[in-house]
Amino acid sequence: MTQEAGKLEAAVAHAHLDQAQSTLSALKVAITSLSTLPPNPPTASGLPERELACGVFEQAVLLSVAQEDLASFQRHMSQLKPFYSDPSSDTRPLRCTMLGLNLMNLLVENRLAEFHSEVELLSESERASPAVAFPMQIEEHLMMGSYNRVLMARKSMPAPTFELFMELLADTVRTSIAECAEVSYSQLSVSAAMDMMVFDSAEKFHDFVKESFESWTIANGTITFRPTGSNIRSDEVPSTRLIKETIAYATELERIV
Numbered sequence: 213m214t215q216e217a218g219k220l221e222a223a224v225a226h227a228h229l230d231q232a233q234s235t236l237s238a239l240k241v242a243i244t245s246l247s248t249l250p251p252n253p254p255t256a257s258g259l260p261e262r263e264l265a266c267g268v269f270e271q272a273v274l275l276s277v278a279q280e281d282l283a284s285f286q287r288h289m290s291q292l293k294p295f296y297s298d299p300s301s302d303t304r305p306l307r308c309t310m311l312g313l314n315l316m317n318l319l320v321e322n323r324l325a326e327f328h329s330e331v332e333l334l335s336e337s338e339r340a341s342p343a344v345a346f347p348m349q350i351e352e353h354l355m356m357g358s359y360n361r362v363l364m365a366r367k368s369m370p371a372p373t374f375e376l377f378m379e380l381l382a383d384t385v386r387t388s389i390a391e392c393a394e395v396s397y398s399q400l401s402v403s404a405a406m407d408m409m410v411f412d413s414a415e416k417f418h419d420f421v422k423e424s425f426e427s428w429t430i431a432n433g434t435i436t437f438r439p440t441g442s443n444i445r446s447d448e449v450p451s452t453r454l455i456k457e458t459i460a461y462a463t464e465l466e467r468i469v
Contacts, residue, residue: 213239213242213243213264214264216235216238216239216242217239217264217267217268217271219231219235220232220235220236220239220268220271221267221271223235224271224274224275224278227278229275229278229279232271232275232278233275233279236268236271236272236275239268240268243265243268246261246265248261248262249261249262249265249295250262250294250295250297251294254298254300259300262295262298262300263300265295266292266295266296266301266304269288269291269292269295270292270304270306270310272284272288272291272292273285273288273289273292273310273313274373275288276288277313277373277376280376282317282320285313285317286317289310289313289314289317292310293314296310296311307338308338308341308342308343308344309343309370309371309373311330311334311338311343311344312341312343312344312346312347312370312374313343313373313374313377314330315327315330315331315344315347315348315351316347316350316374316377316378316381317377318330319347319350319351319354319377319381320377320380320381320384324351327347327351331348342370343370343371346365346368346369346370346374349365350362350365350381353365354385359385359388359389360408360410362381362382362385363382363385363386363409363410364410365378366378366382382410386409386410386420387424389408389409390405390409390420390424390425393405393408393437394425394428394437395437397437398436398437399434399435399436399437400434400435400437401433401434401435402414402417402430402433402434402435403433405417405435418430421435
């Protein structure tokens, strides 16, 4: 089994995804026969088997990222986490990378309560590691509304494996910026919009607009969000409803206090 685990690691490292998936499937079957794995308590004699299985699931997580398969990522991460409860796993080279990737996934899915719960379980040294500090910084930018900093953070990722999650976050952030722009301006230059959304090519920007904002009109380097001279209809800004909801929230808060 040790030899097969080495083959898996090599296949993942060299992006031989089909080979890696085949090897992983065989290893998973073999791992089910081991009796020393979680939830069984760790023993000195069972430590080699636990380390081997832990390494397999770490590679499975990396493989899921390479395959851009978030469902598989979450499944393998849930299988890996019990191994990380053992003190013997504290020095594993990939531990902080795995923890950081898990935090990134929680941000992508907007599972902020779980994000903060996971952070609370980390040691000070883990929080200080680049792989864990990075998603913590991203979360701070998101909470402050510093979307531009989120997009610029792609230049300082701690490892290439974070690219998938940063791409997903970038799409979400760009959509938020675009939605703000279309209600703030009637027109905007393409260059200004690209700067706002941190696009490095006009082609990528036009693809984004075509996919998510087909109502925009682009001509002569200018984006028109709505026809010239038109006004936002009163029903698009439901002020009365918002006032009623705010009063209701304030009343309910007063009752709680």
